[in-house]
Amino acid sequence: MHPILTDIRLVTFDLDGTLVDSVPDLAVAVDAALDALGLPPAGEARVRDWVGNGSLKLMERALAHAAGGLPGEALLARAHADFLEHYGRDPGSRTRLYPGVREALDGLRGGGWVLTLVTNKPFAFIRPILAQFGLEDHFALCLGGDSLPQKKPDPAPLLHVAAQFGLSPSACLMVGDSRHDVAAGRAAGFRTLAVPYGYNHGEPVRDSRPDALVDSLAELV
Missing domain, CATH: 1.10.150.240 (Putative phosphatase; domain 2)
Structure with missing residues (x-):
């Protein structure tokens, strides 16, 4: 288990650039x-x-x-x-899972962590993309960019997720690929972890100073 998961009970993932290359x-x-x-x-x-x-x-x-x-x-x-x-x-025929994603999601779910997904993609497209990889049942809650009035980097979606499961933000981890994910997580009081391979407007996500950085999500488990 990666040290970032110590005392964490819920892990929230971004979708595009973190789990899938869409x-x-x-x-x-x-x-x-x-x-x-x-x-x-x-x-x-x-x-x-x-x-x-x-x-x-x-x-x-x-x-x-x-x-x-x-x-x-x-x-x-x-x-x-x-x-x-x-x-x-056709929201998914060319979309691919990044290496290590399936291993991470399977391992975390099997280990008892609550998994959720918060993306700025419209909600209607989330399930079709997850379903083609057989991952639609891995997440206890999914929020799209149109699920609430606010979206990342506003912390509101993450605070909503924590509240839905009765958890303190300090027991939650935000995993993403961009400065918006890190900013939302930090503002919500979540721990933050970033991956360097996604979409961050051409900037290294390391510059946003997440709490941890992994080359592959498989490193979590």
Whole structure:
């Protein structure tokens, strides 16, 4: 057992960039939405740096890049709706689990930890992605970016999770790949652990000073 788990009873995971590499599917949907507006594609490499603040912000960044400036409200709403439609048709065929994820989730669940998931991805897409890997039953609670009025880096989703299980935040661990995960965890009073392989807007997540950093989630167990 990793020392970060000492006295921890609940582990909350981020999804995109932490458990799964979803950018290939996200990029296809972003480019389809841009194409519908007659705009050039963003491509997977750019989308990788834009993920982390929810789908609306993702499309805002894509439009700003393609059109050379921040989009108006109507244009953003149209592009976001197109993105959701395209992504909803196929949210997971190109998405892959990162190495060590299954071992970590199986080991933690078998060891008695409560596992939850807090992502800024819309809630509707969570279960289809988890289900294709047979992981939908591993989590006692899942929250999407639209489950509450606030989303990460606001601590509210994490505080909600702790309250749902009657736990002090100090008995909870936030596991993620970005500064938003670390900031949310720290503000909520959770312990924080980060992985360096995900999406953090091109910045090393180590710079956000999580309580611990592991190269693979398998190191937890």
